[in-house]
Amino acid sequence: MKNMPEYMKVFYEALLNVYNEIEDMLDEGKSYRVHYAKEGLKDLARAYLIEANWFHRNYVPTMEEYMPNALVTSGYSLLTTTSFVGMGDIVTKETFDWILSKPKMISAASIVCRLSDDIMSHEFEQKRGHVASSVECYMKQHNARRQEAVDEFYRQISESWKDMNEECLYPTSVPMPLLTRIINLARVMDVAYKDGDGYTFAEVLLKDSVTSLLVDPVPL
Known part of the structure; x- marks a missing residue:
């Protein structure tokens, strides 16, 4: 850590403190779970570094290059791992x-998470300066219009939902409550991106949803 810039040391120490606190809160025999969460974060950091290199080189990867890395930077695997802890x-x-x-x-x-995000956020991200999204990658690789890329991605999102449903229909070693958690986390994307880029403009697009859930919930 001594070779890190000061701003990164602050961030790194804060992260370590979070993981240490989580470990302290876990029951005896379950502290091993934090290791998996840390490994997930390392994977995410490595994937972000690849994106940063692409951005600084002004490089637009092919979809075959982009997607494996972008599935990591979607944060979904890390989110799932951490939620299981x-x-x-x-x-x-x-x-x-x-x-x-x-x-x-x-x-x-x-x-589902990556493509839903890219469809709604890529125009704003490109204006402010951002690594190429799947939309730009697809358009360049296939010499396609934006709408053609979006239509293809919605098709892939639909197929991915079918894959998740199929995984829930057949016996598996993973308990159903865990599969349900995975599906519910993916469902968040529909809430966040159905009307636009709810992640970036949460104060506008998600305010009513958050209010109805936490401030004025429906009595049970």
């Missing part, structure tokens, strides 16, 4: 190893 005994070491194996369930959910 605090769950009960239903989560085992084998569960985390399953996530690391990049099963169809995780890949499909990551595709």
Whole structure:
């Protein structure tokens, strides 16, 4: 850590403190879970570095180059891994190893997240300066119009939902509550991006949803 710039040291120490606090909160015998969360964050950082290199080189990768890295930078795998850390005994070491194996369930959910994000956010991101999204990559590689790229991505999103549904229909070593968690995290994308880039403009596009959930919830 001594070779890091000062601003990065602050960020790194804060992250370590978060993981240490999580580890302290876990029941005995479950601290191993934090290791998987840390590894997920390392993967995300490496993938961000690849994107940063592409951006500084003004490089537009092919879809075959872009998607494997972009599925990591979607953050979905890290989000799933971290959300499992605090769950009960239903989560085992084998569960985390399953996530690391990049099963169809995780890949499909990551595709939904990445493409939903790119479709709605790429125009604003390109104006402010950002690595090429799947939209730019597809348009350049296939000499296509934006709408052609968007139509293709919505088709892929639909196919990915079918893959997730299929994974839930057949017996698996992963308990259904965990598969349901994965699906519910993917469903967030529909809320965040159905009317625009809700992640970037949350104060406008997600305000009503957050209010109805946390401020004025429907009585049960």
